Amino acid sequence: ILNVEQSPQSLHVQEGDSTNFTCSFPSSNFYALHWYRWETAKSPEALFVMTLNGDEKKKGRISATLNTKEGYSYLYIKGSQPEDSATYLCASRAGFSGGYNKLIFGAGTRLAVHP
Amino acid sequence: DTEVTQTPKHLVMGMTNKKSLKCEQHMGHRAMYWYKQKAKKPPELMFVYSYEKLSINESVPSRFSPECPNSSLLNLHLHALQPEDSALYLCASSQVLGQPQHFGDGTRLSIL
8 A cells, every 4th residue: 555645744934945845655666756736726736747766857946856765755945935835745656557547645745935 | 727627616415415526628638537635634536537438446435426428528426425525526637547637626525
């Protein structure tokens, strides 16, 4: 059974601060790791899909790294802005039959950026 | 604006009612998904359709009945639900299975 953990559960930062949070997933049978941003009253928005160990993706001020051997991914936000306030979800896909097509989500990190 | 449209946005129903949730996308995606999300919990996969055929049923109770009448539409028929079924129901689609998923805004369901 896949178990995806995210930490911290909640994070409050000041505008301009840089921040990061963690997604942990089982490293065995790993296939892909997805990051989503979910703003209140909106739909989850895909940020990154990562598959290779050591992969690093960047989108504006947001970047993510992946370590498939130890089973974790970090999401970094540089110079946080109030509009970055959202819940950040990660989801893992496994490479075994029956797991390949399923996203198993973590509970998310709720980020609040204060002006 | 999301490209996956879910209706209604909110639904309140009694335990004996029959209602349906609707999901629509016009991106030509051939995989569609239903998730259930309770407060402060991760979204949980319920059903996956691929090319209009049910691909995954995550042991969901029969009071939830999915239907995919065509490649753009996904319905979730509800009957005799329980109060613990109150949750946010999210629909998603992807080009094919395994590709990044695009989510709708969800239907917030309350069972009285």
